Amino acid sequence: MHPGRLTESMKCAEVQALAKAYGQDHVFAFWETLTESEQEKLAKQVSAVDFELIRRLYEEVAKRSGPPALDPRRLEPSPVIGLPQTQAEKDRCEQARKVGEEALRNGRIGCFLVAGGQGTRLGLSGPKGCFDVGPVRKRSLFQLHAEKIMALRKRYGAALPWVVMTSDATDSATRAFFEEMFFFGLGEDTVRFCKQESLPAIGLDGRLLMESRSSLCMSPNGHGGSIKAIHDSGCLDWLARHGVDTLSYFQVDNVLVRICDPVFIGHHLMAGAEMSSKVCRKRDWREKVGVIGFVDGKLSVIEYSDLPDDLAQETLPDGTLKWWAGSIAIHMLDVSFLRRLNQGGFKLPYHKAEKAIACIGPDGHPVKLKPGEKNGLKFETFIFDALPMAKASVTVETERALDFAPIKNATGEDSPASARAMLTALWASWLERAGKTVPRKADGTPDCRIDISPLTSIDGEHLGMLKIGEIKRGGDVVA
Template sequence: MSVQSSAEANATLTLDELQARLEPHDQQHLLRFWDSLDEAGQTQLSRQISQVDFGQLKTLIEGKDKAIDFGELASRATMPQAVASDGSGCDWTLEQARERGEQALRDGEIATVLVAGGQGTRLGFDQPKGMFPVGPVSGRTLFQFFADRLIAASETYGVDVPLYLMTSAATDAESRQYFEENNYLGLKPEQVIIFEQGTMPAVDASTGKILMSEKDSLALSPDGHGGTLRALDRNGCLEQMKREGHKHLFYFQVDNPLVELCDPVFIGHHLLAKSEMTTQVIRKRYPTEKVGNVVEVDGKTQIIEYSDLPDSAAEMTNEDGSLRLWAGNIAVHLFDLKFFDRMLQSDASFPFHRANKKVPHLDESGQAVTPDSPNATKFEQFIFDLLPEANNTIVCEVDPAEAFAPVKNANGAATDTPELAQKAICDLHRRWLRTCDVTVDDSVKVEINPRFAMDQTELQRKSAEVRSEIDGSTISDDRYFC
């Protein structure tokens, strides 16, 4: 079957074994409803408990994991090695980077992983975010944007670029059904490998007790995009990549329709730098912009989240008045698969980040509780925390107008809305058309499918075809799609 299941065949523990596991950590309450459960419920609860690392969880609850003084860290931060969008900052040219990246694509060295565990809650959309229609003219979904880009790359470089799609418990079933019912959006079925990310239990913020969502289920939440590495390993994806000759993994998240998926220049920078992990960034528009800050401290590249960065550090400037910490993370990375192997075999571990959340749960009598204020602590890991462990890291600047238009919030919010993303798509594609001497009014909605042209250069090569298609060099209709 082309799409893999993420279920693990965990052995079911007996009641005595469960009690022995829970008692040292004072979590015996998880068996409170055991006798009222049928065999299926007992099996589910047993398997969930067996997957919890209670020693690790106790360390997190007690706050004994390593605390980080981000203010002190930021005061020593500088910029890591960076390639500007114009190609400056490295020992090779943009053309050399493009040629090297194209060769890697032709040789089948590149696989992709799409992190799509979130639902469109903040969008007012009750389905997996990847199913959100974002095309300003076509109504294509986010998933379709990425599939079309992969189809175009596969045709351009003569090789099927695989898509590893990481879902969560909340999005897995619907995402699988969506791809199956829509003929994998034009991709070959064997090109799409769907797997589920791991989970962490939520704990009561005041007692440290694990919460229960049902009598047969812990209150579980996704373990963050930092769980991607172990989820890929646990589901056999890394072994599959290596069997098929892939050497590098292009990582991106589901909310950005403008991501330059399989961009040969980005890939080329990564390879020419001999980097184990390369990160794409934008130049921050203002000091406290809500993006992770890519910095270097003590010779190690890392990301300090905007929420952890004191304003005094965010506003530090160079002598010329420019921001000292200018590089904002947009969650696009490229990994060397040998680096993944090394990390899986090492003792290094991701730090956990805490979030205070409202988590519905059962009380002691089994009644459902819906809190109206944060009552629980969730723990998650971030993929960018691999950066300090990577060798020869490099960051690559992109123009946000060309590569970053995230869809996070419902229309009406100040930033990251569908309307703003659609405007960015139209603005970009109108600019492409104008480089082909096509006159197009700012009011015209324009959307160019990458299967027609992946970038401005390809569109210029096809400019004669474009003019023929629109019967002249002026677009007067209010919508244009190719």
């Protein structure tokens, strides 16, 4: 047993003793005032805490000062397979497509969706994946991705097993939603769930923060926790039994993501890579995406919050951004690589985030914080921190309009409205390519609502056969 972690079978006295040994016995300050069920809840929660990990994170991460572990001042450009321009580049792209399609047909590819987030910012109390993103018809993010996978199954005649990562906050609701929707027709036996771990939040003094008298303040361990979750849940073994050796990784809030993109798969396989990434050109230097490059000779991603403004604004002679390659959380991952990252313990580093955390004080009453005051630390891991550990990797540029429309904010950029607008723009371009006339406004945007299911067309195919008649201004196109 890990020296700093308890098992659920330990008696309450042992739970309290270990907490005291690590200077965290304040979590039981209100023990005598709790009901029996509250005591059981608290004891179970505390028994799951890895006290040694929390001690180490406070000493080695929280107290660390100076520049980030990855010093952005040492960032250097790294090779990117750009959008094909020359005939040679187009030929290589076509070669990659063929390699990727063969891997898909041979059943080597699986899907890995990260969906641990809640829809709080969007006014949704449940999992973000349940958010309705359909421009016309009601369609959740989960359904949109499921329809893409169903369409890919039909195209390539492969199972495309799907792993969905949840969190403590979203797990039960996500499973219930999939059951309610009959797994979107995919078949329950082709979908598996894994749950990322949560870590306690601590105060600036290293002491565990209490959400209430009977519960700790907990938070998910970041999207990097997906690497541990998929391993610990047994999902890697399940994928291997299905013949899957490579995973298409994506996040739930990106409505445009091209799941299992054969060109991306092909580039990854042709390079013998263990982890590969898609990037797109940043909108501007302020965009909140990390940038990819070499740091001390190793491929890495510098998080946007760690990139100083003067570096972020650097330009090339042609006036474009020097650090243009934005990391958009679309990856290819080898199953064997994920196994290696978990051998002998979880390998990814933890990052600290100072936050204003709602908690109770020593008197058991809510702590009142001043505006802007940060009273605690949360720890998380990032998926892209696995890049330096990969023996080989490729970075592939993609077009934002084809692959990246995240929903992060309630309004403005990266919002439901902007995501629906990008979906509509993409579908309009497909219809025009198929010979249809799409009415447009003075600014060039479609003057109609369009909603095309991936089951109808996943990349613009078959739309020429649609009998939709004239598309009227302000009208709806549903296919």
